[in-house]
Amino acid sequence: DVKVTQSSRYLVKRTGEKVFLECVQDMDHENMFWYRQDPGLGLRLIYFSYDVKMKEKGDIPEGYSVSREKKERFSLILESASTNQTSMYLCASSAASNQPQHFGDGTRLSIL
Amino acid sequence: AQSVTQLDSQVPVFEEAPVELRCNYSSSVSVYLFWYVQYPNQGLQLLLKYLSGSTLVKGINGFEAEFNKSQTSFHLRKPSVHISDTAEYFCAVSPLGGSYIPTFGRGTSLIVHP
Numbered sequence: 001d002v003k004v005t006q007s008s009r010y011l012v013k014r015t016g017e018k019v020f021l022e023c024v025q026d027m028d029h030e031n032m033f034w035y036r037q038d039p040g041l042g043l044r045l046i047y048f049s050y051d052v053k054m055k056e057k058g059d060i061p062e063g064y065s066v067s068r069e070k071k072e073r074f075s076l077i078l079e080s081a082s083t084n085q086t087s088m089y090l091c092a093s094s095a096a097s098n099q100p101q102h103f104g105d106g107t108r109l110s111i112l
Numbered sequence: 113a114q115s116v117t118q119l120d121s122q123v124p125v126f127e128e129a130p131v132e133l134r135c136n137y138s139s140s141v142s143v144y145l146f147w148y149v150q151y152p153n154q155g156l157q158l159l160l161k162y163l164s165g166s167t168l169v170k171g172i173n174g175f176e177a178e179f180n181k182s183q184t185s186f187h188l189r190k191p192s193v194h195i196s197d198t199a200e201y202f203c204a205v206s207p208l209g210g211s212y213i214p215t216f217g218r219g220t221s222l223i224v225h226p
Contacts, residue, residue, distance in 0.1 A: 004155070031212045040121070042202065042218035043156075050212055058213075090155055097206045098144050098163055101214065103155030 023091030118217035135203030
């Protein structure tokens with residue numbers, strides 16, 4: 001069965017810290033995505049990647065960066081965490097636009 | 113560019129009653145359509161998808177959806193819901209060709225009461 005694995009289910013960090021969220025997929029998918037999910041706002045795209053070392057900004061990239069050194073791994077980096085980045089973060093992958101996305105279980109991040 | 117509107121943020125319903133969750137979209141190009149479900153503290157999982165062909169699509173857990181091109185809608189239905197269907201439901205569209213980026217609606221919370 002296909003699998004997208006996010007390294008942490010729950011994470012608590014302090015303001016100003018550099019935070020790494022890791023995502024690994026085992027489906028050899030070209031496309032990978034990072035979203036944040038907040039009540040009433042649905043899913044908002046932070047960054048996506050359509051190939052190794054390629055990345056594109058989504059709707060809300062400010063305060064975030066990403067890294068994709070290997071096809072299966074897509075990392076989200078909070079350069080200097082702030083309290084307004086407290087949220088649920090979801091990673092997803094897909095083979096193509098006519099194929100559904102596969103999601104990880106999410107990381108609930110709290111910035112104190 | 114695409115946009116997706118889920119007309120109801122919350123839908124309460126009694127167990128064994130039918131339910132319809134509404135989704136309308138706008139797009140300048142043809143799109144693929146998806147419904148996802150999110151159970152508490154989990155990621156999203158695919159319920160069903162429409163790519164082409166028959167406009168009535170059947171998915172998992174007894175759900176189905178009908179694509180209506182003239183009304184640009186893709187409403188999700190189930191004839192008889194269970195308590196276990198309580199979850200958040202998301203409609204999404206993805207453009208044919210080109211960008212790989214889907215657009216999601218804001219979600220509808222289905223609450224099934226005993």
